[in-house]
Amino acid sequence: MTDMLAKQLPINGHIWQETLHWLPSDEQQGLFEQLYQGIVAGNRQVNLTRITEPDGFWEKHLWDSLSGLAPWCEPQKPEWLPTVKTVIDIGTGGGFPGVPVAIARSQWHVTLLDSTRKKIAFLQTLCEQLGLTNTTFLAERAEVLGRDPKHRAQYDLAMVRAVGPASTCAEYALPLLKKSGFAVLFRGQWTDEEEDLFVGALDTLGGELVAICPWETPLTQGVRHCLYVKKVAKTDNDFPRTVGMPAKHPL
Known part of the structure; x- marks a missing residue:
């Protein structure tokens, strides 16, 4: 076993609790560890992540x-919070956020979508090794899936992380959502100017910006x-427009 694989994830239970009002069980912590070791090992064959230190x-x-x-972990849950059964992680890449979400919310069924077949094949094998039975895997473009009747308007929650401009992410996500479904878009910096443009795009797509949650990452104080x-x-x-259009020409 290499030195890298010998390293273990920190538990950081107090940080989970203080920041997200949530604490992984011993089983979930074990799955996070297996996920970490699997990603580090898989990185040799498939380019999954640059971030491999624990x-x-x-x-x-x-x-x-x-x-x-x-919002699902808050002691007093917001009124707008949707009930979730089906989730799609658009552009999952190395499995984020979809695999951690599948571990943390075993009652949710999480579909991992990515256009790179090799990544999806790796994630399917890894999730089988983790014993996750609440995951499905799709190697496809979001623009194609959003026009597929088997997937269009079928999901309660769509999550999009590190995929492109906010309006591009919304164009990928909203066609896949049921009416009253929600998209969670992960961003770094966020400005009033970006918000003004984004709200206009949402009007076109049938969406409404309900909440913005600002974060500071707990170890390095990055802006999220x-x-x-x-x-x-x-x-x-x-919508979505043809393959490549949402990214090349954001609304």
């Missing part, structure tokens, strides 16, 4: 992924924001 992986992948679930978007109207059949 503290960085814990903060940038585990904590950051689950920060999007903060989670945007919570509700689908309030049917998304026009013109």
Whole structure:
């Protein structure tokens, strides 16, 4: 076993509790550890992440992924909070936020979507090794899936992390959501100017910006924001646009 694989994730129970009002069980902590070791090992064959040190992986992948679930963990849950059964992680890459979410919320069914077939094949094998039975895997473009009747308007929650401009992420997510479903968009910095442009795009897509949760990452004090978007109207059949258009020409 290499030195890298011998390293273990920090538990950081007090940070989970203080920041997200949530604490992983011993079983969940064990699954996070297995996920970490699997990603580090898999990185040799598939380019999954640059972040392989335990503290960085814990903060940038585990904590950051689950920060999007903060409203579900609050002692007094917000009135707008949706009931969730089906989730899609759009552009999952190395499995984030989808795999940590599947571990933290075993009652949710999480679909991991990525256009890179090799990554999806790796994640399917890894999740089988972890014993996760609440995951599904799709190697496809979001623009194609959003027009597929088997997936369009079928999900309660869509999560999009590190995929592109906010309006591009919304164009990927909203067609896949049921009416009253929610998208969680993970951002770094967020400005009033960005918000003004984003709200205009949401009007076109049938969405409404309900909440913005600002964060400071607990170990390195990086700036993060989670945007919570509700689908309030049917998304026009013109969206998502053809492959590549949402990224090249954001609304």
